[in-house]
Amino acid sequence: MDPNEVEFLGEKQLVSIVPNFNFDMIHLISGSIGPFRAGLPVKIPIWLAINLKQQHKCRIIGQEWMDVEDLKNIKEEEKKSKVFTKMPSNHYMDEVHMLLGAASDDIPNADEIRTAVKDIWDIRMSKLRTSINAFLKSEGTHAKLDHLTAMEINNVRPLLPHALDQMVRLQQIGQASATADSREESQNMSSI
Amino acid sequence: MSLCSSYKPNYFSIDDILATEERLSCKVLQKVPRLGFMDHSSESKDLKPGTKLELSFWLAYSMNKSKDPIASIDIPKYYKESYREILNADACAIELSKWNTYFYEFGLHVAKFDHPDCEKLPELLLKTFKSRFRLVMDWAQNQDTNPMIASQLPMLERTIFLSGRKSKEQLVYWFKIGGGGIKTTELIANHKKRKRSTFIENER
Amino acid sequence: MFGRRGVELVKELDQSLDSIPPFNEELITEILEEMQRLYNENRIDVNTRPDDHETYLSIKVRHAVLKRDKRCILAYLYNRLRRIRQMRWEFGSILPPEITVSLSKPEVQWFDSYSKCLATYMKSIGDNHGLNLTSDLAPPKSLFIEVKCIADYGKFEFGDGESVQLKKNTYHLLPRSECEQLVRQDGCVLLSPRSLTVNCKRHCERKDQETKRESLSACRSL
Numbered sequence: 357m358d359p360n361e362v363e364f365l366g367e368k369q370l371v372s373i374v375p376n377f378n379f380d381m382i383h384l385i386s387g388s389i390g391p392f393r394a395g396l397p398v399k400i401p402i403w404l405a406i407n408l409k410q411q412h413k414c415r416i417i418g419q420e421w422m423d424v425e426d427l428k429n430i431k432e433e434e435k436k437s438k439v440f441t442k443m444p445s446n447h448y449m450d451e452v453h454m455l456l457g458a459a460s461d462d463i464p465n466a467d468e469i470r471t472a473v474k475d476i477w478d479i480r481m482s483k484l485r486t487s488i489n490a491f492l493k494s495e496g497t498h499a500k501l502d503h504l505t506a507m508e509i510n511n512v513r514p515l516l517p518h519a520l521d522q523m524v525r526l527q528q529i530g531q532a533s534a535t536a537d538s539r540e541e542s543q544n545m546s547s548i
Numbered sequence: 549m550s551l552c553s554s555y556k557p558n559y560f561s562i563d564d565i566l567a568t569e570e571r572l573s574c575k576v577l578q579k580v581p582r583l584g585f586m587d588h589s590s591e592s593k594d595l596k597p598g599t600k601l602e603l604s605f606w607l608a609y610s611m612n613k614s615k616d617p618i619a620s621i622d623i624p625k626y627y628k629e630s631y632r633e634i635l636n637a638d639a640c641a642i643e644l645s646k647w648n649t650y651f652y653e654f655g656l657h658v659a660k661f662d663h664p665d666c667e668k669l670p671e672l673l674l675k676t677f678k679s680r681f682r683l684v685m686d687w688a689q690n691q692d693t694n695p696m697i698a699s700q701l702p703m704l705e706r707t708i709f710l711s712g713r714k715s716k717e718q719l720v721y722w723f724k725i726g727g728g729g730i731k732t733t734e735l736i737a738n739h740k741k742r743k744r745s746t747f748i749e750n751e752r
Numbered sequence: 753m754f755g756r757r758g759v760e761l762v763k764e765l766d767q768s769l770d771s772i773p774p775f776n777e778e779l780i781t782e783i784l785e786e787m788q789r790l791y792n793e794n795r796i797d798v799n800t801r802p803d804d805h806e807t808y809l810s811i812k813v814r815h816a817v818l819k820r821d822k823r824c825i826l827a828y829l830y831n832r833l834r835r836i837r838q839m840r841w842e843f844g845s846i847l848p849p850e851i852t853v854s855l856s857k858p859e860v861q862w863f864d865s866y867s868k869c870l871a872t873y874m875k876s877i878g879d880n881h882g883l884n885l886t887s888d889l890a891p892p893k894s895l896f897i898e899v900k901c902i903a904d905y906g907k908f909e910f911g912d913g914e915s916v917q918l919k920k921n922t923y924h925l926l927p928r929s930e931c932e933q934l935v936r937q938d939g940c941v942l943l944s945p946r947s948l949t950v951n952c953k954r955h956c957e958r959k960d961q962e963t964k965r966e967s968l969s970a971c972r973s974l
Contacts, residue, residue: 559823559826559827560826560827560830560831561827562762562765562766562827562831563766565759565762565823565824565827566759566762566763566766569759578806578809579806580806580809580810580813581806581807581809581810582793582810583810583813583814586754604755606755606816606820607754607755607813607816607817607820610812610813610816611812611813611816618809618812618813736842736843736936738770738771739770739771739848739850739851742771743850
């Protein structure tokens with residue numbers, strides 16, 4: 357998957373805005389949005405919020421978790437914990453990237469939020485690399501990691517799935533040749 | 549990035565054809581008439597028993613794999629016991645592509661022979677792959693590694709490294725610029741580069 | 753000698769992973785001649801010495817070489833077709849002349865019939881409404897994009913009849929659906945999306961005024 361595609365999925369998350377125009381409800385395939393009343397906050401998908409912001413038709417209110425203190429606490433918890441902690445949103449990285457890119461003037465302490473989120477990302481990515489390596493060194497057949505977000509999972513694609521495919525292939529061929537008999541000879545002959 | 553699946557050898561696979569082209573030393577066991585030209589050093593019309601030849605895997609396999617083999621094979625030294633110990637000690641320090649670019653693929657094919665050294669071969673390949681994966685992953689995820697380093701890796705690791713590196717580059721690009729752009733595809737970019745260079749050459 | 757030429761064909765493809773080399777008719781003819789020769793020798797041996805064990809061994813070896821040559825040629829043709837198919841998605845339905853020169857006649861015919869199949873399929877999506885699958889390969893962000901022309905292209909016509917003159921180093925705000933193919937083919941360069949905000953506003957204001965004017969005139973005519 358592309359980061360673009362993950363971001364596309366992340367754009368569906370809702371964010372609060374304060375419009376400066378009035379408009380009735382809009383009925384879209386994915387759901388209804390609005391109604392818009394100037395000065396009153398309303399929740400809309402991020403893709404629409406960014407579009408309206410670019411047309412100077414609204415002010416974006418950051419997500420509730422986009423607070424520097426809260427993010428610093430999350431970072432400390434992430435550092436202490438051996439496993440992954442639950443993130444405030446499954447798309448925290450792309451939401452921060454999009455919202456701070458479009459509306460850094462509306463959201464307070466944008467730069468500090470960016471830095472805090474980047475630090476959390478770095479900590480989680482190095483944890484992910486270590487756990488992948490531990491899993492591969494062990495003889496386990498499956499592993500479970502809770503609370504990973506979409507962008508983090510995307511970061512190890514296609515590296516991890518391909519490597520696992522190759523390992524399965526090496527294992528299967530190893531088992532097959534251990535039980536080889538003359539019947540396999542004719543099959544192998546035709547494949548060369 | 550379109551859906552990409554990992555390497556799976558099949559009849560049409562270019563890498564599998566090249567892997568089965570790798571050579572083995574063989575010793576002819578029976579007389580084969582009218583094929584004496586396979587041995588460059590002899591002028592005889594027939595291939596005599598006792599002749600030593602270097603044959604590609606595909607030919608060696610068909611000559612060996614039957615109840616009455618035409619030739620016996622000797623597996624390459626880097627799949628044997630002594631080299632196995634080097635791998636067990638520290639697989640990451642070795643430049644596997646110097647031993648053989650198709651180290652894993654060729655190894656899997658060689659494992660099909662009925663040779664005493666072949667029994668533990670798939671296990672060795674799996675163990676080597678697992679221990680080297682960390683190295684490949686770190687190189688792919690690290691922005692500063694020189695992409696030319698891929699030539700030190702055998703083919704299987706190289707494909708994984710390159711796909712990991714490409715996805716990392718896309719992520720970094722996304723961090724810097726964001727989504728929504730339309731990019732020229734690699735195919736077209738390389739085509740244009742080649743056009744420009746031939747144009748410059750023609751001008752000279 | 754004995755299957756080596758086949759591998760040369762395959763190596764040609766391996767060395768040019770990002771393009772398609774010219775169709776090597778000569779080498780294929782050579783390999784086919786070797787295959788014919790081996791087949792004839794085998795046929796003679798089978799007919800003249802059917803029970804000789806040693807002859808059976810030569811036949812076996814020649815047969816292995818025949819199968820190897822066959823595999824190499826088939827892999828060469830198959831992988832070339834896959835690259836040509838990829839080119840339909842990258843370059844569009846008309847290939848640049850530098851590429852068509854490298855293709856053999858049957859390959860050009862194959863490309864045309866693949867294009868036709870793809871077009872028929874795309875037209876049939878959604879109850880014959882049609883959908884261009886080759887556009888928007890990455891999720892789009894906006895309806896219009898700002899582009900800078902890096903080459904003289906000339907007149908570019910939109911689907912609705914409007915046209916624009918694309919000269920080198922000029923900037924334009926164009927609908928994404930129309931110019932996506934141009935950008936991917938490297939005729940234009942996409943500017944940073946951040947610059948879109950300013951121009952988008954101006955463009956939207958312009959569009960607002962136009963729609964207002966149109967609706968006013970529509971009301972007056974009622």
